[in-house]
Amino acid sequence: MRSLMPVLKRWFRPSLGGRLLLTQLMMLVMLWTMLVTASFYAAYNDDYLLATDPVLDLILSVSDNLADAPVRQKQSLAAIDRKLRLEYGDGADESRFAPIFFVRQNGELIYQSSPQLPPGRDRQLEVIEKVNVDGATWRMRTRRSEQTGTEVSFAIPTLTGVLITFNSRGYYLLPLLISLPFLAFPAWWSIRLALRPWRRLSDEISMRGSDDLSPLGFKASHSELKPFVTSINTLLARVHNSALRERSLIADAAHELRTPLAAMRVNVEALRQQTADPRQRQLMDSLLRSNHRATRMVQQLLQLMRSEAAADGGGTQVMRIDSMVQDRLAEQDTLAAARSVELELEIEASATPMLIHAEPEGMASLVDNLVDNAIKYSPPGGIVTVQVQVVQAQVVLSVSDAGPGIAPEMRERVFNRFFRAPDQVQSGSGLGLSIVQNVVTRHGGTISLHASARGGLLCRVTLNLATQPAAVSAALASGRA
Amino acid sequence: MKLLLVEDDLDMGNGVRIALADQHLDVVWVRRLNDAMQALDNGLFDMVILDLGLPDGPGLDLLLNQRRKRLHLPVLILSARDGLQDRLQGLDAGADDYLVKPFALEELLSRVRALARRSYGFDGEILELRGLAMHESTRRISVDGRNVELSRCEYDLLALLIKRVDRVVTRRMLEEQVLPGGAENGSNALEVHVSNLRRKIGPGFIRTVRGIGYVVDAKLNEVGGH
Numbered sequence: 001m002r003s004l005m006p007v008l009k010r011w012f013r014p015s016l017g018g019r020l021l022l023t024q025l026m027m028l029v030m031l032w033t034m035l036v037t038a039s040f041y042a043a044y045n046d047d048y049l050l051a052t053d054p055v056l057d058l059i060l061s062v063s064d065n066l067a068d069a070p071v072r073q074k075q076s077l078a079a080i081d082r083k084l085r086l087e088y089g090d091g092a093d094e095s096r097f098a099p100i101f102f103v104r105q106n107g108e109l110i111y112q113s114s115p116q117l118p119p120g121r122d123r124q125l126e127v128i129e130k131v132n133v134d135g136a137t138w139r140m141r142t143r144r145s146e147q148t149g150t151e152v153s154f155a156i157p158t159l160t161g162v163l164i165t166f167n168s169r170g171y172y173l174l175p176l177l178i179s180l181p182f183l184a185f186p187a188w189w190s191i192r193l194a195l196r197p198w199r200r201l202s203d204e205i206s207m208r209g210s211d212d213l214s215p216l217g218f219k220a221s222h223s224e225l226k227p228f229v230t231s232i233n234t235l236l237a238r239v240h241n242s243a244l245r246e247r248s249l250i251a252d253a254a255h256e257l258r259t260p261l262a263a264m265r266v267n268v269e270a271l272r273q274q275t276a277d278p279r280q281r282q283l284m285d286s287l288l289r290s291n292h293r294a295t296r297m298v299q300q301l302l303q304l305m306r307s308e309a310a311a312d313g314g315g316t317q318v319m320r321i322d323s324m325v326q327d328r329l330a331e332q333d334t335l336a337a338a339r340s341v342e343l344e345l346e347i348e349a350s351a352t353p354m355l356i357h358a359e360p361e362g363m364a365s366l367v368d369n370l371v372d373n374a375i376k377y378s379p380p381g382g383i384v385t386v387q388v389q390v391v392q393a394q395v396v397l398s399v400s401d402a403g404p405g406i407a408p409e410m411r412e413r414v415f416n417r418f419f420r421a422p423d424q425v426q427s428g429s430g431l432g433l434s435i436v437q438n439v440v441t442r443h444g445g446t447i448s449l450h451a452s453a454r455g456g457l458l459c460r461v462t463l464n465l466a467t468q469p470a471a472v473s474a475a476l477a478s479g480r481a
Numbered sequence: 482m483k484l485l486l487v488e489d490d491l492d493m494g495n496g497v498r499i500a501l502a503d504q505h506l507d508v509v510w511v512r513r514l515n516d517a518m519q520a521l522d523n524g525l526f527d528m529v530i531l532d533l534g535l536p537d538g539p540g541l542d543l544l545l546n547q548r549r550k551r552l553h554l555p556v557l558i559l560s561a562r563d564g565l566q567d568r569l570q571g572l573d574a575g576a577d578d579y580l581v582k583p584f585a586l587e588e589l590l591s592r593v594r595a596l597a598r599r600s601y602g603f604d605g606e607i608l609e610l611r612g613l614a615m616h617e618s619t620r621r622i623s624v625d626g627r628n629v630e631l632s633r634c635e636y637d638l639l640a641l642l643i644k645r646v647d648r649v650v651t652r653r654m655l656e657e658q659v660l661p662g663g664a665e666n667g668s669n670a671l672e673v674h675v676s677n678l679r680r681k682i683g684p685g686f687i688r689t690v691r692g693i694g695y696v697v698d699a700k701l702n703e704v705g706g707h
Contacts, residue, residue, distance in 0.1 A: 258561040259490050262583030266496035269586035273503050295583045302563075323653050329693045330649035334588065337698070345692030361565050386692075 016198075020191045025184060032176050055084070056143045059152045063103050063110070064145060074111060077103060081113040100138075104151040117155055131155065197222055201229065213240035251305040254298045261298065265291045300431035303365045304417075307438050316359045318466050321395055322347045322388050324360070328367040329386060332375065341378045343371070348389035355466040356395060362439040369432040370399040370459055377403030377456065390465065398460045400452035411449040436461075482597060483525065486510040487517040487540060488532045488559065493582075497530070497559075500586050501593070514538040518546065526554060528596055533560040533571070541574050548575040555596040559584075591647045591699060598644065608643055610699065613686060615643055624682050634659055635678045642687060642697040651694040 059080060066073035085098040102119045103111040109119055117133055123142045131138045140155035201218045213236050220229040265288065272284045329343055336343045347354075356363075374384040382402040389396050406414055413419050415437045418430040436459075440447045445463040452458035484501060488494035489512045498510045509524070511517045514535045521529070521543070529547075533540040544556055556578075558571045563581040571579045578592050598608045608615040612625045620636055622629045631639065637659045642650055652671060660670055675695060679687060688696050 255561060258582050259493060262561070263490055263492035263496055265583050266493060266500060266586055266589075270496050270500035270503060273500065273586075291583075299563075306564075323651075326651045326653055326693055330651045330690070333649040333690050333693065333696060334647070343690055343693060345690075347692060364565065 017188075017191050017195055020195075021184065021188050024187050024191075025180065028180075028183060029176070056141070056152050056154055059101060059103060059154075060143065060145050060150055063105060063150050063152070064148050067105060067148070067150075070110070077111045081111075084113075099154060099156045101155070102151075102153045104153075106149065119153065123151070123153060197225055201225060205232075213237075213243065247305045247309055250301055251309075254301045254305070257298045258295075261291060261295050265295070297431070300369075300435060303369075304431055304435050304438065307362050307365065307435055307442070316357050318355050319358055319360060319363070320354055321356050321358070321363070321397070321463070322354045324363060325367055325386060325388055325397065328364055329371060332368065332371050335372070336375050336384065339375060339378070340380045341375050342381075342383045343375075344383060344385050346385065346387045348387070350390040352390055352465065354388065354390060354395050356443070356463050357466045358443055358463070362442065366436050366439040366461070367397075369436050370397075370461070373432050374399050374401035374403070374457070374459075377401055379403065382456075383454075391462075393465050393467070394462050395465055396460060396462050398458060400454065400458040401456040402452070402454035403456040405451055405455060405457045406449055414449070415447075482527045483507045484509070484593075485517065485520055485524075485526045485529045487514070487529065487535065487543065488512065489535050490532075493532075497589070500590075504590060506593070512536075514540065514543060517543055521547070521554075528555045528557065528593065530557050530559055530593070531576070533558060533562060533567075541571065544571075544574045544576055557592060557596055559589075594699070595644065595646050595648075598646070610643060610646065610697070611686070613643075613682060615640065622682065629681050631678070631681060632674075634661070634674050635681070638674055639678060639682070639687075642695055646697050647699050649690050649694045649696040652692075655694065 059077065062076045062080065063073060066076055081101070084101075098114070100114045100117050101111075102109060102113075104119075112119060117131065117138055117140075123129075123140075125142055125144050128139055128141050131140050136157060138155045138157055140153055142151060142153040144151045197218075197220065201216070201220065204216060204218050215233040215236055216229055218229060220226045268284050268287050268291065272281060272288075275281060275284075326345060326347075329345055333343055371384065371386065378384055378401045384399065384401050387396075387398045387400075414433050416430075417434045419434075420430040437447055440461055440463070443463055445461055447459065447461050450458040450460065484506050486494060486497055486501070486508050488497060488510065491512075494510050494512060498508045501508045509520060509526070511520055512535075514537045517529075517531075517535075520526075529543075531540045531543060540558070540560075544558075547554055547556070556576045558576045558579045559582060560567065560571070560579070561582045568579045568581075577596055580589060580592060608617065614623045616622075617640075622631055622636065622639065638655060641655065641658060656671055659674070675687060675689070686697055688698060690696060
């Protein structure tokens with residue numbers, strides 16, 4: 001039962017296709033009912049069978065012409081009876097639906113098609129009269145031949161009887177019930193076919209990522225879908241533009257801030273060279289530290305904006321992560337040496353080349369931020385270890401330090417922008433890890449924070465290895481050159 | 482040594498000019514691309530420090546102009562543009578180095594010194610560093626006046642490190658440029674060469690950055706200075 005519920009739920013979930021199907025079928029049933037009603041009404045109003053003279057004439061003439069041969073007469077009348085039953089009833093002997101007739105010749109009953117209706121004594125000629133027998137009503141018409149005096153009474157059950165038959169046998173309903181599934185399938189199929197553009201549109205919308213702001217690729221030529229697609233595209237374009245504007249505003253501002261910050265720094269450093277007074281140097285050092293903080297913030301804002309811009313379709317390429325990490329660490333050594341922190345890189349030998357699909361700027365900022373953080377929080381003389389290894393079809397990059405680490409309960413929150421762990425001695429913008437996370441997510445990887453073996457922070461990034469053989473061999477070839 | 486500084490920002494240019502002058506360098510500072518072109522045509526300079534975004538044209542034009550004339554004047558680009566694309570563009574156009582603003586003064590000075598060494602090296606001059614002298618033209622090395630015999634590989638290795646003083650040269654780069662077999666052999670050939678080199682010139686010059694590469698520091702006691 002429990003397993004049936006979801007199936008039922010799925011079946012009865014509201015859908016436009018289902019709605020269409022239902023209304024179509026309802027329409028069909030309604031038309032059918034109207035048709036049946038109309039035909040019954042017509043049958044009630046003109047008893048065309050009773051009004052047809054040829055049937056009565058046929059019976060009369062057969063009775064008269066074969067009066068001298070009673071056996072053949074009876075056979076012929078029975079044949080006509082069978083024909084009538086077949087034509088108007090359902091062929092059965094005891095049918096309550098079949099017409100009945102009696103033939104009297106010279107005052108004697110010579111033929112009675114069914115004992116259901118006893119031949120009455122008082123009959124009116126050429127009048128449709130009602131006869132009640134056992135609660136059933138019959139309508140009867142009698143004709144007498146002027147020459148021979150032979151009488152034929154022809155009777156059919158009234159509409160009530162017909163209706164009872166109708167209900168008990170489903171004479172009219174049955175075909176409808178049988179044909180409904182056969183009608184429903186083509187209807188369902190045609191609805192599916194007709195709604196295909198709609199489905200394609202909804203598929204496209206559901207397939208795209210939440211960050212994808214490019215216009216819909218679906219070209220709607222249908223008048224129902226066109227305004228819909230157009231307004232979605234307009235909305236997407238507006239969102240895209242405003243995101244672009246916001247991003248370029250921040251990027252421009254950050255970029256413009258760089259030159260004055262650089263000028264400030266150069267001037268203070270030049271000034272610092274000229275003086276040997278320790279008190280002045282101390283003041284200048286704190287000026288430089290503030291300058292450094294502002295610079296870093298500006299730098300990371302730029303990185304973040306770039307990384308978000310790259311998410312809108314930056315060019316990825318196949319690259320060797322091991323040599324990229326080596327290059328970035330070589331660049332970072334100046335900072336590490338200035339803080340007397342030692343950098344070390346361990347690249348685990350692996351059979352597969354460490355190739356990933358990545359966008360180089362993003363990857364560089366990922367490594368830079370992780371290593372920069374590790375250096376910053378390392379004690380003097382500490383070691384920052386970077387490991388690159390292949391685990392199954394993934395490459396794992398881990399950066400560990402001997403710094404204070406991050407308490408487990410803080411580990412989720414440090415990815416938030418501008419979040420800084422409390423009791424922080426080091427200066428920082430609080431953007432670094434959020435940039436890293438942004439890049440990792442964009443490349444379909446994962447990032448997790450742990451405690452390192454030396455009591456500091458261990459940051460582990462997992463990325464998928466590139467799999468396309470063509471791209472891989474191309475990258476290998478260009479790497480050699 | 483005569484330096485041409487091309488920088489349009491007043492405070493920035495002035496700061497760099499004074500800082501370089503403090504290092505006893507002869508600095509001519511211009512703020513326009515045209516002025517820079519003229520200065521280069523008229524005077525003899527040993528090096529150019531070039532900003533890219535100038536009010537009357539892109540700084541790269543000056544570089545391309547110089548390279549067209551087949552002048553191999555060392556050029557150090559100083560730019561606020563830090564994108565990978567910008568750096569590559571600058572280096573492809575023939576710049577010898579690319580420094581992103583903001584930078585540490587120490588970094589600028591170190592790179593200027595490295596460039597100066599390189600340019601003098603091409604002229605067959607002697608590169609000197611903490612008692613170690615390198616004669617580019619004769620490919621000879623001496624430590625404290627004593628000649629040291631080096632193999633071809635060892636000399637190339639040391640020369641590469643000294644020219645890029647204070648900056649880590651990655652293992653991959655060393656393997657590709659110095660080892661005869663290239664980076665492919667994946668053995669410890671590089672370590673062997675470095676340890677031989679250390680044995681010959683003394684242990685204090687080449688610092689290992691484990692897994693990453695090697696570096697020759699300009700000042701030995703710089704580490705731990707803060």
